[in-house]
Amino acid sequence: MNPFEELESNVRYYCRRWPAVFSSASGSTITDENGVEYLDFFAGAGALSYGHNNPILVDVAIEHLRAGKLLHSLDTFTVEKRRFLEAMQRYVLDPRQLDMVIQTVGPTGATAVEAALQLAQRITGNRAVVGFEGSYHGMTYRAASISASMAGRATSAHLKDFVALPYVANVTDDDVKLLKDTLRATVDGQKIGAVIIEPTQGEGGARPFDPAYLRTIREECSQLGILVIADEVQAGVGRTGPFFSFEGSSLDPDIVCLSKSISGLGLPMAINLVRRSLDTWAPGEFSGTFRGNNLAFATSAAMLENYWADSELEKGTEQRGLLVRDALQHMADDYGRGRFAVRGNGLLCGLDVGSTEVAETIAQGSFERRLIVETCGAGDTTVKLLTPIIIEEDELLDGLDRLNDAVAHAV
Numbered sequence: 220m221n222p223f224e225e226l227e228s229n230v231r232y233y234c235r236r237w238p239a240v241f242s243s244a245s246g247s248t249i250t251d252e253n254g255v256e257y258l259d260f261f262a263g264a265g266a267l268s269y270g271h272n273n274p275i276l277v278d279v280a281i282e283h284l285r286a287g288k289l290l291h292s293l294d295t296f297t298v299e300k301r302r303f304l305e306a307m308q309r310y311v312l313d314p315r316q317l318d319m320v321i322q323t324v325g326p327t328g329a330t331a332v333e334a335a336l337q338l339a340q341r342i343t344g345n346r347a348v349v350g351f352e353g354s355y356h357g358m359t360y361r362a363a364s365i366s367a368s369m370a371g372r373a374t375s376a377h378l379k380d381f382v383a384l385p386y387v388a389n390v391t392d393d394d395v396k397l398l399k400d401t402l403r404a405t406v407d408g409q410k411i412g413a414v415i416i417e418p419t420q421g422e423g424g425a426r427p428f429d430p431a432y433l434r435t436i437r438e439e440c441s442q443l444g445i446l447v448i449a450d451e452v453q454a455g456v457g458r459t460g461p462f463f464s465f466e467g468s469s470l471d472p473d474i475v476c477l478s479k480s481i482s483g484l485g486l487p488m489a490i491n492l493v494r495r496s497l498d499t500w501a502p503g504e505f506s507g508t509f510r511g512n513n514l515a516f517a518t519s520a521a522m523l524e525n526y527w528a529d530s531e532l533e534k535g536t537e538q539r540g541l542l543v544r545d546a547l548q549h550m551a552d553d554y555g556r557g558r559f560a561v562r563g564n565g566l567l568c569g570l571d572v573g574s575t576e577v578a579e580t581i582a583q584g585s586f587e588r589r590l591i592v593e594t595c596g597a598g599d600t601t602v603k604l605l606t607p608i609i610i611e612e613d614e615l616l617d618g619l620d621r622l623n624d625a626v627a628h629a630v
């Protein structure tokens with residue numbers, strides 16, 4: 220009997236793409252039960268930016284477990300949560316002059332999004348939400364309902380009180396007009412309470428928004444009393460270089476959703492950063508049994524202390540990102556016949572090959588070459604590269620060679 224096929228729901232997905240039984244992992248490599256090593260350029264869908272089993276963070280976790288510290292803590296005070304909050308203040312909030320409080324929520328990105336939407340509705344009294352085509356915010360009902368595209372893999376349950384605007388790479392007057400009109404309109408009888416945006420889209424195809432458009436969103440929303448929610452679940456915590464992918468854009472969000480890599484070690488954890496003046500929650504109004512993953516607080520604090528005390532990691536991610544996009548551009552030039560496009564920001568990169576079949580063949584060909592990559596974007600036409608951001612340069616080049624080979628054979 221194959222227990223996976225016999226016992227696991229038909230909904231299983233990644234195991235169909237990469238049908239190995241994995242047993243260990245280190246840095247950018249995962250190893251199956253037969254000892255075959257794969258380079259992991261998917262990194263837990265972005266949850267492993269700091270690598271598999273990052274040794275610094277594993278040590279923290281082992282010490283935590285051995286010392287009999289709390290694992291589950293709801294939202295009680297703990298030593299680890301204090302250290303995490305102080306690290307966030309010191310390495311993230313203060314250097315960026317963000318006067319925000321930290322809301323711990325249940326452990327998924329979707330929960331952070333739910334909390335953000337509920338808070339926005341509570342503050343503005345308006346339920347309708349504006350989002351963007353190609354965005355993905357999670358699988359709970361409300362998060363799915365504002366996910367304008369599920370990368371072609373599932374149907375979104377659109378609610379009537381949601382409007383999706385087009386993705387904007389280079390802002391035009393028409394884009395600004397559409398934004399202004401939409402923000403002033405009512406949807407299903409409801410005024411707009413929030414705009415939710417992934418400043419760099421992940422599932423939508425590694426697509427950064429034009430910073431000038433992000434600034435316009437901020438200006439318009441400020442005028443109209445609409446809240447700006449930045450969903451940084453995938454692009455945040457250093458994925459694009461800076462801690463937040465919106466840095467330098469004047470988006471200045473009211474709420475920032477973070478999850479995936481925030482624990483540093485791939486542990487379940489999510490938080491929202493909320494502008495202090497908007498933190499109008501009543502005590503206990505938004506709850507959740509698993510909003511106090513104390514082990515994740517410990518590893519997250521260590522991640523912040525070790526990687527965000529200076530700008531080395533940020534610079535390294537930007538450099539490695541350039542290297543990736545340069546290699547992807549070569550692939551586009553050599554094999555694309557004008558049909559491929561390179562996308563991305565920092566180490567959230569993609570090669571849009573303009574065809575679902577070709578992208579799929581490349582992903583499968585990569586797996587045959589022991590490289591794990593996923594497809595994304597509308598119609599799944601983009602091969603996405605989400606390497607750990609701490610990847611060594613020789614591993615990066617090795618993986619890019621394997622990808623190049625897979626692309627060469629797919630066209």
Ligand SMILES: Cc1ncc(COP(=O)(O)O)c(C=O)c1O
Nearest residue numbers: 327328329355356357421452453
């Ligand atoms: C931008 C973004 N928001 C939210 C989510 C949902 O996170 P989770 O799967 O942890 O619910 C994801 C997951 O891929 C995401 O990429």
